[in-house]
Amino acid sequence: MRIVVSGAAGFIGSHLCDRLLADGHAVAGLDNFLTGSRRNIAHLANEPRFEFHERDITQPFEMKGAVDAVVNAASPASPKDYLEHPIETLDVGSAGTRRMLELALAKGARFLMMSTSECYGDPLVHPQVESYWGNVNPVGPRSCYDESKRFAEALTMAYHRKRSVRTNIARIFNTYGPRMKLDDGRVVPAFLDQALRGGAMTVFGDGSQTRSFCYVSDLVDGLCRLMMSDERYPVNLGNPRELTILEFAEKIRAMTGSKSGIEFRELPEDDPKQRNPDISKARAVLGWEPQVELEDGLRRTVAYFQLQAILPDATPVGTA
Numbered sequence: 448m449r450i451v452v453s454g455a456a457g458f459i460g461s462h463l464c465d466r467l468l469a470d471g472h473a474v475a476g477l478d479n480f481l482t483g484s485r486r487n488i489a490h491l492a493n494e495p496r497f498e499f500h501e502r503d504i505t506q507p508f509e510m511k512g513a514v515d516a517v518v519n520a521a522s523p524a525s526p527k528d529y530l531e532h533p534i535e536t537l538d539v540g541s542a543g544t545r546r547m548l549e550l551a552l553a554k555g556a557r558f559l560m561m562s563t564s565e566c567y568g569d570p571l572v573h574p575q576v577e578s579y580w581g582n583v584n585p586v587g588p589r590s591c592y593d594e595s596k597r598f599a600e601a602l603t604m605a606y607h608r609k610r611s612v613r614t615n616i617a618r619i620f621n622t623y624g625p626r627m628k629l630d631d632g633r634v635v636p637a638f639l640d641q642a643l644r645g646g647a648m649t650v651f652g653d654g655s656q657t658r659s660f661c662y663v664s665d666l667v668d669g670l671c672r673l674m675m676s677d678e679r680y681p682v683n684l685g686n687p688r689e690l691t692i693l694e695f696a697e698k699i700r701a702m703t704g705s706k707s708g709i710e711f712r713e714l715p716e717d718d719p720k721q722r723n724p725d726i727s728k729a730r731a732v733l734g735w736e737p738q739v740e741l742e743d744g745l746r747r748t749v750a751y752f753q754l755q756a757i758l759p760d761a762t763p764v765g766t767a
């Protein structure tokens with residue numbers, strides 16, 4: 448297949464490109480580098496089945512040749528990034544998603560929307576099931592991301608219902624791994640950076656809020672399965688192992704043999720108190736569940752940061 452991936456230079460987008468190429472497909476990647484990085488796709492420079500186009504998908508663009516599938520992975524995704532770029536975030540979820548859907552329609556291609564667990568907002572149903580409609584503040588600081596993705600889901604369903612596009616929607620929960628930006632503010636790179644440098648680990652609030660972390664290769668495998676399925680309604684993809692943020696800080700400290708202290712900071716506004724995917728649907732429909740243990744995934748993530756020489760050498764994670 449020839450597959451167009453928007454957000455190809457992003458964290459998840461670039462891993463998806465790698466996997467699609469490894470599966471023998473041709474990939475056309477699009478990115479405007481608002482939050483993506485050239486470094487994430489630099490290794491593909493001599494890959495004949497990979498082409499890259501620097502494009503802002505909120506603006507008109509032409510795509511020559513046949514296209515079998517379109518994956519819409521473009522969006523700022525870390526709270527720090529979307530709080531810095533709220534209008535671009537709303538634009539890419541609305542106008543950008545519309546252009547990608549139009550591309551799929553024009554080419555007779557299938558379409559995969561990369562949505563988010565943020566559609567559930569600060570969820571009152573736990574763990575989150577796909578049938579839950581969520582608890583989103585429409586005017587809070589996170590609304591630019593939440594509502595952008597909720598609109599993108601609605602647009603995707605409308606193109607399916609009115610234009611018969613073969614669509615899929617992935618609701619992606621917290622994902623981590625190599626190619627995250629060390630300074631993107633998210634908890635995994637922040638804690639690893641702090642633990643390995645010996646700086647204080649910044650726990651927001653009292654650390655009782657929960658998250659569930661999925662290693663990127665597991666997530667990408669779920670995306671590939673979903674893209675080939677006939678499931679039109681959203682499917683949760685994430686790792687159901689849930690930890691409080693304080694437990695997570697302590698785990699990272701122990702695994703890295705770090706002497707870092709813990710420093711409590713103010714909880715950001717509308718920070719969800721709990722998040723854990725119910726993945727029964729993904730198990731049943733896709734035969735999918737995560738394979739990589741948290742400790743193993745964290746070890747691989749640290750190895751990447753050290754290889755990039757952006758972190759000092761430290762006790763190999765997992766040996767402490």
Ligand code: UDP
Binds near residue numbers: 526634652714718
């Ligand atoms: N968090 C934290 N310290 C940090 C960064 C994040 O305690 O230095 C918390 C944050 O408040 C949230 C959780 O970790 O409860 C996950 O935050 P992240 O930004 O990774 O993603 P989110 O799940 O909020 O989209």
